[in-house]
Amino acid sequence: xxxxxxxxxxxxxxxxxxxxxxxxxxxxxxxxxxxxxxxxxxxxxxxxxxxxxxxxxxxxxxxxxxxxxxxxxxxxxxxxxxxxxxxxxxxxxxxxxxxxxxxxxxxxxxxxxxxxxxxxxxxxxxxxxxxxxxxxxxxxxxxxxxxxxxxxxxxxxxxxxxxxxxxxxxxxxxxxxxxxxxxxxxxxxxxxxxxxxxxxxxxxxxxxxxxxxxxxxxxxxxxxxxxxxxxxxxxxxxxxxxxxxxxxxxxxxxxxxxxxxxxxxxxxxxxxxxxxxxxxxxxxxxx
Amino acid sequence: xxxxxxxxxxxxxxxxxxxxxxxxxxxxxxxxxxxxxxxxxxxxxxxxxxxxxxxxxxxxxxxxxxxxxxxxxxxxxxxxxxxxxxxxxxxxxxxxxxxxxxxxxxxxxxxxxxxxxxxxxxxxxxxxxxxxxxxxxxxxxxxxxxxxxxxxxxxxxxxxxxxxxxxxxxxxxxxxxxxxxxxxxxxxxxxxxxxxxxxxxxxxxxxxxxxxxxxxxxxxxxxxxxxxxxxxxxxxxxxxxxxxxxxxxxxxxxxxxxxxxxxxxxx
Numbered sequence: 106x107x108x109x110x111x112x113x114x115x116x117x118x119x120x121x122x123x124x125x126x127x128x129x130x131x132x133x134x135x136x137x138x139x140x141x142x143x144x145x146x147x148x149x150x151x152x153x154x155x156x157x158x159x160x161x162x163x164x165x166x167x168x169x170x171x172x173x174x175x176x177x178x179x180x181x182x183x184x185x186x187x188x189x190x191x192x193x194x195x196x197x198x199x200x201x202x203x204x205x206x207x208x209x210x211x212x213x214x215x216x217x218x219x220x221x222x223x224x225x226x227x228x229x230x231x232x233x234x235x236x237x238x239x240x241x242x243x244x245x246x247x248x249x250x251x252x253x254x255x256x257x258x259x260x261x262x263x264x265x266x267x268x269x270x271x272x273x274x275x276x277x278x279x280x281x282x283x284x285x286x287x288x289x290x291x292x293x294x295x296x297x298x299x300x301x302x303x304x305x306x307x308x309x310x311x312x313x314x315x316x317x318x319x320x321x322x323x324x325x326x327x328x329x330x331x332x333x334x335x336x337x338x339x340x341x342x343x344x345x346x347x348x349x350x351x352x353x354x355x356x357x358x359x360x361x362x363x364x365x366x367x368x369x370x371x372x373x374x375x376x377x378x379x380x381x382x383x384x385x386x387x388x389x390x391x392x
Numbered sequence: 393x394x395x396x397x398x399x400x401x402x403x404x405x406x407x408x409x410x411x412x413x414x415x416x417x418x419x420x421x422x423x424x425x426x427x428x429x430x431x432x433x434x435x436x437x438x439x440x441x442x443x444x445x446x447x448x449x450x451x452x453x454x455x456x457x458x459x460x461x462x463x464x465x466x467x468x469x470x471x472x473x474x475x476x477x478x479x480x481x482x483x484x485x486x487x488x489x490x491x492x493x494x495x496x497x498x499x500x501x502x503x504x505x506x507x508x509x510x511x512x513x514x515x516x517x518x519x520x521x522x523x524x525x526x527x528x529x530x531x532x533x534x535x536x537x538x539x540x541x542x543x544x545x546x547x548x549x550x551x552x553x554x555x556x557x558x559x560x561x562x563x564x565x566x567x568x569x570x571x572x573x574x575x576x577x578x579x580x581x582x583x584x585x586x587x588x589x590x591x592x593x594x595x596x597x598x599x600x601x602x603x604x605x606x607x608x609x610x611x612x613x614x615x616x617x618x619x620x621x622x623x624x625x626x627x628x629x630x631x632x633x634x635x636x637x638x639x640x641x642x643x644x645x646x647x648x649x650x651x652x653x654x655x656x657x658x659x
Binding site (some may be wrong): 159189190193196197198199200218221222224225226228230231232233234235236237238241244245246247248249250251291 | 395398399401402403405406409410413414482483484486487488489490491492493494646649650651652654655
């Protein structure tokens with residue numbers, strides 16, 4: 106049965122639009138066999154009325170959003186805007202005061218382990234054991250995520266992320282760029298369907314930062330993974346995100362594609378939009 | 393391997409990889425038990441030399457048995473607490489808790505590490521007692537296994553209490569991991585029978601599984617009799633202790649998720 110919305114006025118010999126889309130996707134899948142045809146018919150992330158209160162402090166104030174499968178959603182906001190709190194609740198590290206979170210169809214409140222097996226997370230603020238080698242760290246997380254053919258997966262990641270030269274070195278002896286690549290490898294060990302990245306390029310030089318961003322873009326295109334990206338790097342958000350949620354004082358104060366936000370605020374770059382919102386200095390121009 | 397077993401192994405592998413590469417950590421495991429055995433072994437030898445009776449030798453044996461079995465409790469407790477704190481010190485808990493590792497699997501991995509750490513720690517001291525002081529702990533017979541099990545469970549119960557306090561109060565509660573069990577030692581009748589304690593504090597001793605185990609050990613060493621009633625009491629009390637500790641851990645784990653303490657732990 107075709108999905109609703111099929112144009113009945115199409116000519117008889119004309120391929121209906123939905124069939125054309127499916128045919129195009131099939132062709133794309135044939136050309137690029139690593140791309141799943143349709144990963145999931147549902148939103149990868151669905152957040153409804155999410156609230157977190159610490160005593161008198163309202164850290165997250167009833168936010169709702171969805172992340173379609175295969176999208177990259179940016180969380181933008183100043184310090185204390187609620188980005189990390191939101192990510193922590195998505196990961197089940199933090200219990201919401203109210204609201205619901207569904208990741209890949211699993212209710213995080215009731216069935217978080219089923220979702221966690223298909224998610225992963227990377228943050229420069231959460232370390233990997235420094236005395237373990239890169240390979241040992243990846244082995245630990247491979248077991249925690251019950252990755253099949255683990256040694257093969259580690260070898261794949263080592264080749265993809267250029268870890269081979271230091272795979273047997275303790276994680277604590279690596280440079281910031283190398284550590285970021287290892288953290289990425291850890292976050293991809295289970296080939297996640299949803300990847301949560303908290304400032305993935307913080308403290309990296311521009312060259313390494315660009316390498317990481319390019320790599321993530323390529324990975325998303327190949328795997329169809331959904332990425333939620335919290336960042337203070339506006340250029341990064343502009344480049345990578347299909348949609349941006351602007352957070353302030355725990356609320357989503359605006360959202361849209363990076364270009365739509367620029368247009369709405371009449372600005373050249375997202376940093377200016379960010380400052381407009383953070384300092385209440387300019388309102389969006391109504392569409 | 394099933395998923396649960398693999399995840400438990402994954403966390404144990406993390407600790408074993410650490411020990412494989414660090415001889416100071418391995419040395420630290422057996423350093424204190426061996427040191428204790430040296431001190432109390434010489435003390436027992438001195439007493440036997442001065443008193444020169446078989447009674448003194450038997451008392452010395454009870455003393456050494458007490459030292460070794462107390463180390464079983466202590467090392468079991470520290471095995472769990474320190475393995476948990478290793479995760480905290482390496483600021484790795486955030487990654488561990490966002491993996492599909494269930495809380496009970498985390499506990500199972502910590503208990504597994506505790507058994508390995510206790511064995512590495514206590515075995516050299518047992519061999520030392522046998523080689524230098526002619527005290528063979530294994531002469532207690534198969535009942536020794538039941539003593540070990542009870543003492544380990546008691547150690548784990550205390551350790552889960554310590555981990556719960558760390559979850560509640562953060563790294564400020566770390567010091568308890570080293571000291572808390574010593575607070576129970578005077579009431580555990582390690583080196584003397586419960587009857588030596590003042591009547592007012594004996595009820596404290598009787599609610600500790602350890603005191604029943606040590607009474608049982610003295611029964612075997614001094615009378616050659618296994619007091620099954622003491623062992624049954626120890627098992628019964630351990631069920632209560634470990635059950636209460638598990639509930640406390642589950643409660644504090646949930647509270648840590650409410651407060652958001654899991655990410656910031658160790659800071």
